[in-house]
Amino acid sequence: MEVLDFMTITEKRQASRFADLISAAHVNACYTCGTCSGGCPLTGMESTRDERLDCRKALRMVLLGMEQELIDSRFPWICTACYRCLAGCPMGVKLTDIWTRAKALRPREQVPGVLHKGVEMCLQTGNNMGIPTADFVETLQDLAAELAEEECPGFEIPLDKIGADYLFFENSKEVFADFEDLKWWWKIFYAARVDWTTSSTNWESVDWGIFTGNAEASKEIARRKVENMKRLQARTMILPDCGGASMGTRINLEKYFKHEFGPETGHDYVYFFDVLLTFLQEGRIRVDKTVHADRIFTWHDSCKHGRGPRLYWGDDCFEKAREILGYCFDMKNFREMPRNRMNAYCCGAGAGNWPGPFQAEKTEHGRYKAEDIKATGAELVVVGCSNCRDQIMRNLRKAYDLDIEVKYIWQVVADALILEG
Structure with a gap:
């Protein structure tokens, strides 16, 4: 690390690879008050003592011409982009x-x-795992046959159906390994008698481009979703369940493809929360609350289904989630986490940290979420994001001795469905 020469700071800022952001992101307005660091779970972690970086320090590094040290550090990669720093900055x-x-x-x-x-x-290849199209189609058809035999007579996968009401995208980890996870949404579509489809190509729901700061890749992944929607003449695109993917997709749709949506085009996009809530409110699906009778449960507010959209676009899914839960549970058994909605803590797996290599960091990052789960006394944690589910169920539960079950909110709905012949 070179000795700082304060006489050349102005020149360094002008030549900086962050120069445009210093103005656009209001970096010069920083008070150095430390509110960002005070609200960030990364601050003071034992697993990051070697770098001793936090939000405030990292921001000063950019302003003081130390950008390369920041780029070379792991700080940007263990940040989950939970937006607590952004929400708190005065x-x-x-x-x-x-x-x-x-x-x-x-x-x-x-x-x-x-x-x-x-x-x-x-x-x-059109998906993160490189699954060939033939294998993808065969997997979906085999699982569809299983579901038809088990619970949903006559169910078939509507691959590449033209003119459907809804276009749904799969998460490659489910196609590759977590096969049963696919069936919950299929059961819901079956029960709702909804006209839906999925694409046989470029079907990946997840956007790892946004996780790696690769804006062009993120844009291309979103473009392919739009092209599938247009090719199949689907009316409504369902944003991915993965919080980061839904955020990344929406950012690109709003920035580059907004002209493809609206009444004049016949296309729209919605969160999966909107789909579930519409089906429940309109009576297209019916659920039996007794399936979850007497279960003490809580809800985890995913950063990119709540705080992120609120800060970017002024909307969120906080209350939608709780309304959906109200159909499936007796809400007298609901235990709100101490820090919820805009104040909720990240699970520690966002922005690519679940598949990322920093095990100690993402585990320690999730300590506040584990505290909040314990404080509720809940036996069941309901989530709305695949990364959050995996982090809480497969990492935090063991690391922090949490005696809990973890379920997706659509899994909860699917489990309580009243299936009619």
């Missing part, structure tokens, strides 16, 4: 834009873990 500094730029400036061969490989695979 001056509206867009700190997460800075961390994303730092990721983007890392040479692609130095992107930690498998994330960049997944991006390349998705761009080459």
